[in-house]
Amino acid sequence: MRLLLVEDDNHVAAALSAVLARHGFDVTHARSGEEALQALVPEADGFGVVLLDLGLPDQDGYEVCGKIRKRTATPVIMVTARSDVRSRIHGLNLGADDYVVKPYDTGELLARIHAVSRRTVQEDAGSGTEGMLRLGAVHIELPTRQVSVDGSVVQLTRKEFDLLALLAQRPGVVFRREQIISEVWRTSWEGTGRTLEVHVASLRAKLRMPALIETVRGVGYRLVAPAA
Numbered sequence: 746m747r748l749l750l751v752e753d754d755n756h757v758a759a760a761l762s763a764v765l766a767r768h769g770f771d772v773t774h775a776r777s778g779e780e781a782l783q784a785l786v787p788e789a790d791g792f793g794v795v796l797l798d799l800g801l802p803d804q805d806g807y808e809v810c811g812k813i814r815k816r817t818a819t820p821v822i823m824v825t826a827r828s829d830v831r832s833r834i835h836g837l838n839l840g841a842d843d844y845v846v847k848p849y850d851t852g853e854l855l856a857r858i859h860a861v862s863r864r865t866v867q868e869d870a871g872s873g874t875e876g877m878l879r880l881g882a883v884h885i886e887l888p889t890r891q892v893s894v895d896g897s898v899v900q901l902t903r904k905e906f907d908l909l910a911l912l913a914q915r916p917g918v919v920f921r922r923e924q925i926i927s928e929v930w931r932t933s934w935e936g937t938g939r940t941l942e943v944h945v946a947s948l949r950a951k952l953r954m955p956a957l958i959e960t961v962r963g964v965g966y967r968l969v970a971p972a973a
Contacts, residue, residue: 746793746862746918747771751781751809752824753802761796764851769918769967770858778804778812785816792819793862793915797841799825807839814840820861824849856924862915878913881971883952885913892952899951904929908944912958912968921965 748770752758755776762772773792775781778801785792795813799806806825813821820842825832828846836844842861845854876887882895890906892899901909907929912920926941945966949955959969 746915749773749792749795751775752798778809794858795821797823811839916968916970919961919964919967
């Protein structure tokens, strides 16, 4: 997923970009509001999320958020040191999808990025894309919870389908183990980690695509979209 990082501090941007890249994001760095708006011109390749720091040198961050929302429906997460409720409400009223207060935990930020992007995918699936995810020979029908490979239906358990659908919504993006467990099993219990490994192995076997789900050591898993 492509992510637009709007941050005027080069040191902060470099550190955050490295973390995001490690988790599968293709990061474009904009150092000002004007650079961000130029990156979001209609003819440019779309971004999955905009991470917007409010302390910009050329324009007020809230103003930039409002301009972004008029230009695109791309999810916007505001990042700021302003923690008062009024500031949060103002940002959300301008069209921000989420609001993160500094200092923040990197894991939480990643979870919020995935959450807003996932909501966008689900909204798209329910309004004109027929709820279908196509990944080469793999077709995933979200409304009917049916998966097929080369036209042949593959029988999956409920959790296997949920796991595959989660990873397939953002091919190439690394999902942390903790996030997958939280989203699919609705728990934070560490003992579920072994269950996750078993389900990944089962999916690889049933789909007959061992390389479809890649293990990112020490982090989690990502889906590698096969060639059509």
